Amino acid sequence: MTEKIKGAIIQRDRETYAIVPRSPAGIVKPENLENIIKTVRKYNIPIIKMTSGQRMVLVGIKEEDIDKVKMDLGMPIGEATAPCLHYVQTCPGTAVCKFGNQDSLSLGLEIEELYRAMDLHAKLKIGVSGCPRCCGESYMRDIGVFGSGKGWTVIFGGNSGGRPRIGDKIAKDLTKDETLDLIRRLLEYYWINGKSGERTARFMERIGFERLNSELLAAIPYIPTE
Numbered sequence: 260m261t262e263k264i265k266g267a268i269i270q271r272d273r274e275t276y277a278i279v280p281r282s283p284a285g286i287v288k289p290e291n292l293e294n295i296i297k298t299v300r301k302y303n304i305p306i307i308k309m310t311s312g313q314r315m316v317l318v319g320i321k322e323e324d325i326d327k328v329k330m331d332l333g334m335p336i337g338e339a340t341a342p343c344l345h346y347v348q349t350c351p352g353t354a355v356c357k358f359g360n361q362d363s364l365s366l367g368l369e370i371e372e373l374y375r376a377m378d379l380h381a382k383l384k385i386g387v388s389g390c391p392r393c394c395g396e397s398y399m400r401d402i403g404v405f406g407s408g409k410g411w412t413v414i415f416g417g418n419s420g421g422r423p424r425i426g427d428k429i430a431k432d433l434t435k436d437e438t439l440d441l442i443r444r445l446l447e448y449y450w451i452n453g454k455s456g457e458r459t460a461r462f463m464e465r466i467g468f469e470r471l472n473s474e475l476l477a478a479i480p481y482i483p484t485e
């Protein structure tokens with residue numbers, strides 16, 4: 260995928276584009292859905308595709324329609340290849356699911372709000388799950404979080420792509436504030452020590468958990484030393 264026009268992805272036919280309206284935590288409001296349907300019909304957009312990141316991609320947009328489609332949608336448009344937060348994938352958690360230990364939807368929305376405008380070395384995906392079953396694919400995302408009866412567990416450096424990697428478990432039994440603080444510290448550390456284009460999985464393979472532990476984690480008071 261390439262992104263010659265910001266927020267629009269050229270398709271295999273080399274003529275049409277796809278755009279991805281942002282749907283934080285996979286939630287879409289009725290008014291957004293109505294706008295999407297109206298816009299898709301108005302511009303004869305042939306495909307609406309659900310992605311693994313809980314987003315809707317509108318596929319087959321003519322180049323001359325891209326700006327008008329964005330305007331008619333009236334929704335923030337997500338990035339496809341830019342080095343930034345692409346999405347926060349979130350399971351329903353205690354809002355809906357009978358297995359939920361923690362409120363993953365609220366946490367996922369808060370994380371999206373905090374980091375959606377942040378520049379990074381590479382694209383970043385976050386998965387938040389309300390219990391250890393990890394329906395939000397927390398171990399396979401750059402940053403993963405899942406809930407238990409004792410709090411939140413944070414994972415870093417996962418990837419489900421061509422070179423998959425299970426993320427490193429960084430800390431467990433955290434409060435929500437500790438979880439948000441740890442995510443901030445991890446992103447700052449990655450920003451300072453990472454390289455341009457380097458995803459967190461490759462970053463962790465290069466620096467290793469021991470270095471992360473000695474330079475960052477050992478200094479964080481709420482992470483227990485074992």
Ligand code: SF4
Binds near residue numbers: 357
């Ligand atoms: S991870 Fe747990 S809380 Fe979330 S949907 Fe799956 S079973 Fe439910």
